[in-house]
Amino acid sequence: MAGFWGKRKRDDHELQAQDADLAKRAGTALVAADERIRVTADELVFAQAELGSDATAELSVALATVRQHLGEAFRLNQLNHDEIPDTAEELRSRNGRIVQLCDWAEDVLDERTSALAEKIARARRAPEIIAGVRADAARLRVRIPHAHDTVERLAARYAREALAQVESNPAEAEQLLGFAEHSAGVAERRREAGQREQANLALEASTESVRRASKLLDAVETFEVEALRAESTLAAIVEDSRDDVAVALREPHSPAVTAAIADLQAALAVLPPAGVNTDPFTQLDRLREANAGLDAAIAAARERAARPIPPLEHVRHAIDDADRQLAVARDVIAGHRGWIGADARTRLAESERIRLDLDRYLGMSAAAVTVIDEDHREQAMAMARRAAYLAGEALQLAQRDINASRPQDPGQWGGQGWGGGRRGGGSDVMGGILGGLVIGSILDGIFD
Template identity: 45%
Template sequence: MELVIPILVSVGIVVAGVGVLIGVLRSRASKQTAVLASQAQAELAQLEQTAGSALVRTDEKIRLAADELGFAAAEFGETAIGEFTAAIGRARQRLAEAFQLNQLLADHIPDTDEQRRDWNQRIIALCESADASLGEQVSAFAARRAAARATPAAIERLVGSVALVRSSLAGPSETLQRLAERYTDAALAPVAGNPAQAARLLDFAGRSAEVARSRLAAGREDEAEAAVRAGDESVHRASALLANVESFEVEALRAESTLAAMIAESHAELAVARAIPAAERQGRLDDAIAALEASLAAVPVSADRTDPIGALTSVRQTNTALDDAVAERADRAERQTRLRTQLVTAIDDAELQITAARDVLARTSAGPDARTRLAAAEHELADLTTETDPERALGRARRAAALANEAALLAHQAAQSGYGGYGYPGGQQYGGQQYGGRQPYPGPGYPGGSGQGPYSRPRGRGGDGMGVLGGVLGGLAIGGMLDGLGDLGDFGDFFD
């Protein structure tokens, strides 16, 4: 009894402590939950305030944009405000959807926190999209208005540019006259008409300036601005044409330098190509050699008027054609080497298959089909000595192996069908096991091997248990070992 009381007191203290701990933990969890709920409500309140501000801002922007649309129509015409009108229509549709969502939030039906969050976010997105569309149009018309105000100055700038470029027409014309002493008419053809074309473009730019003045005086600022833009573009093109004349000489000098290197390279490649045996050059390679030689012969001597860019183009093209032909010949030679390597393996395979087939036919009473295929295989192998094409020789070697394989398979099937028996004393079997202490072809494609190879035929019944049983029984019969064996009824169960 004296021990029970202290124990009960201790248990009571522990229970009380656990109760206090649980109470503290529950209090903390409750406080954390309250804090999180308070934060979530504060975030929702901030989101609702942002959405409300967005509604007010977008509504005001649409009203201002409608006023701007009226000013733009009066200033630039109805045809110029089509996209602006469409943008305002799209903005109003988005604002209407946003107002509908806000109405759902304000009605008497309670909404979940998730709904409040989603709808307010949607309101903000709709308002931002409408604002962006309107902002693009307002900015575009502001830029047009600024350009219209700047049109008078732009016209004067255009007139000055036309005069400046026109004063430089003489230089390119003189350059062309000097270049004509060194280069052929064909070489100068890309730039020969540039000064005259530039003069026509400058005339057009001058007329554009006059049109811009008249449209500006009539209050048609957009047409005046368009005329100035067309004139500026014409002046820019004229300047580029004249600059091309001056840069042609530099390009021609670079072409002459590159042509000299290309000619030296071509002569070296021609020497290599001519060293290839004539029999291997026939066709594309000979044609490529002749074409490159003709291109080199057409290059004029330095004392004549030349076309370095055209000559370089011609030599480069024929040089590339020769490179391609030589590469094709190299690929062909590589293929011949690969075929010869494959041919050695194929001949070894054919000889092995023929030897194995001869062994099978010698031990069985094979029919005419098996013997015919063996004879055909031997004929294919014998004819390889006169075959000069490695690809055709490879095909014949593979056919020889396949025919010998078929001959062995047919002889094997005939033996299992009762024609002459099929089995040999000493456990000699044909069907993937040892044959006379060796495997004639221990790989795919041979009857009884590890599978059907690329030149083999289906084995039919050659691999099933009863086929092996037939071979065993045949061997027993030949060896005179059936006497005294009694009932063999259970022997077949071994193969079930």
């Protein structure tokens, strides 16, 4: 007993020490959060002066929300120190809530101020950025005459359609550089007038315009290299395509292969003769597409040749077998509904679903179909065989349920059962049904 009380006293001391530490943390967190709000309020004033009220709206809303919740933390702390006695549990709960509110406040303000940090730094560097925009614009202007010359040189070699993507780039770059210089001047004047938000918008527009102008001029130089590469690749693709046509003519033919060969031959026939301005990009794309189509058609033909198409007669036998097995399974289950469990019913339902899907796949009742094209025979046979298999399973499971429901005593229902023996008569009837199905399947297999 002395050991028990000693342990309890130690536990009380540890809990009191934890409560004291939590109270200290709550006080420290409350002071830190309050100071953080004051600092952030000063930063908000500066950010509004640099960026405007719209850019700092989220920080303003966050600051108001944090102040509201910190007010709750101060009220909880006041309750801890008023004249009304509190239990240890009440103090512990309040201090935990104070720490939670203060940590949340710090996180929210960190997130909002971090989002504005880059914009504020950019605003402080506005004079430097404006000077950089003007220097970049002057540097890019020197490249414009060279870009015009490059486009003229390319026009003598490539078709107008090929040059469409870069033909107007030099003129557009010149317009963008003029807009960038104008926007830089606007940003400078608005900043001097204290209209910081408008100044920042104009500064962003000027930097984006310089960036776009640089990309347009780079594209002119890149086009020349890519066009030469496309021409080289096109020559190799043309040679490969002619070889592919020769090989394809020796492959097993199907309508898809014949159409793919014709498409590739047409793409080769429209290639311009030497000395004519070309569009190597378009020609290369068309040849690649025609080549890919021919490869896919040949692969499909080879696969079909390796897997013969089922004769129509075999497909018809498979459909008839599925219908026969479904009919038997339906009759048996319908005649013994009170004894049939979920397994047999599930197999029957799935078999019926697949059989209906087969009708939809063929576009009409499969039992009435007299012609099935070669592209659909294999799938139709697979669906019919699956439906027949599930119907057979449903019948076997139904027989299991029926047998399990019969009394084990042969004489319970009157000697040998229903007129000469239920066990003998019932089993013989069901055995005849199952035997007929097996024989029917064997006969169908002979045709396969």
